Amino acid sequence: MIDINLFIKKTTQQIEDTLNALIPEQDVPHRQLFEAARYSLIGGGKRLRPLLTLATTETFGIDNRIALNAACAIEMIHTYSLIHDDLPCMDDDDFRRGKPSLHKAYSEGHAVLAGDYLLTFAFEVIAQDPHLEADQKVALVGLLAKNSGAHGMIGGQVMDIEAEGKQIDVRILQQIHRHKTGAMITASLKFGGIIAGANQGQLEALQLFGEDLGLAFQIIDDVLDVTASEKKHGKAIASDEINNKMTYVTLLGLEPARRAAFELLHSGKEHLRKLNCNSLLLENLADRLVKREI
Ligand code: GRG
Numbered sequence: 001m002i003d004i005n006l007f008i009k010k011t012t013q014q015i016e017d018t019l020n021a022l023i024p025e026q027d028v029p030h031r032q033l034f035e036a037a038r039y040s041l042i043g044g045g046k047r048l049r050p051l052l053t054l055a056t057t058e059t060f061g062i063d064n065r066i067a068l069n070a071a072c073a074i075e076m077i078h079t080y081s082l083i084h085d086d087l088p089c090m091d092d093d094d095f096r097r098g099k100p101s102l103h104k105a106y107s108e109g110h111a112v113l114a115g116d117y118l119l120t121f122a123f124e125v126i127a128q129d130p131h132l133e134a135d136q137k138v139a140l141v142g143l144l145a146k147n148s149g150a151h152g153m154i155g156g157q158v159m160d161i162e163a164e165g166k167q168i169d170v171r172i173l174q175q176i177h178r179h180k181t182g183a184m185i186t187a188s189l190k191f192g193g194i195i196a197g198a199n200q201g202q203l204e205a206l207q208l209f210g211e212d213l214g215l216a217f218q219i220i221d222d223v224l225d226v227t228a229s230e231k232k233h234g235k236a237i238a239s240d241e242i243n244n245k246m247t248y249v250t251l252l253g254l255e256p257a258r259r260a261a262f263e264l265l266h267s268g269k270e271h272l273r274k275l276n277c278n279s280l281l282l283e284n285l286a287d288r289l290v291k292r293e294i
Pocket of ligand 1: 044045047078081082084085097157180217218
């Protein structure tokens with residue numbers, strides 16, 4: 001019997017401890033760089049992406065301590081993307097994770113550089129990981145660069161900027177979100193597969209599951225953008241509308257958007273059958289993400 005609450009609690013603590021150890025406070029002339037990175041990185045966020053990596057290694061029966069550094073590297077990339085996304089030249093958000101955005105608490109320069117640091121350090125963490133084999137490191141670095149790069153998250157962000165203020169259809173919106181949000185969620189799952197030595201068929205199943213889950217997660221994020229209170233969500237209500245962005249809710253309406261997310265959750269879980277192992281932990285985690293209220 002899998003206790004999902006216990007898994008999330010125990011694993012989130014491991015993630016927090018590892019992030020703290022990887023980026024400690026440092027008594028150096030540029031100590032503010034580390035303070036700024038820690039401001040955004042430590043003790044905030046749902047840790048969804050590293051949780052997905054570690055739920056995948058656990059699904060394959062691998063001791064998750066082997067995957068902790070790599071899982072935290074994904075969280076560093078994710079956090080950098082949030083820091084840069086909040087900048088005045090992007091979404092211009094004053095709050096993130098329930099507190100002032102990094103550029104508000106420090107400066108725009110610090111926010112750009114702390115984001116750059118988290119981005120580059122993530123790759124250093126993987127390259128220097130004592131638990132992983134050389135071929136695993138090469139596979140992880142390649143996957144993370146690809147999925148966070150031009151044909152993944154950054155490409156999605158560019159499409160998103162270019163779609164601002166324009167009338168787009170659901171197909172284009174899906175394309176944006178498969179890149180911007182989905183690629184990092186897929187990478188998180190495949191990280192777990194690569195570390196656990198999954199075969200090609202299993203990696204393909206994780207890819208397909210990740211694509212559906214990523215889109216479902218984004219749809220729910222759009223729903224919450226409209227429904228959640230600022231206090232609970234840590235950012236302004238309906239910020240997408242303020243930013244003149246088309247969302248699943250504006251295109252489909254609240255209830256159809258929610259239904260679409262649940263359909264994706266269902267089809268995503270179907271792909272997990274091809275893992276040929278007990279996937280209940282991943283299924284339960286996916287349920288949590290799509291049925292969440294914050
Ligand atoms: C600026 C290079 C660059 C990329 C930005 C991912 C991204 C691309 C921007 C983040 C803004 C955003 C709302 C993206 C949609 C994906 C999403 C729902 C992000 C928030 O992820 P959560 O909910 O956040 O996992 P926490 O704080 O819980 O980690």
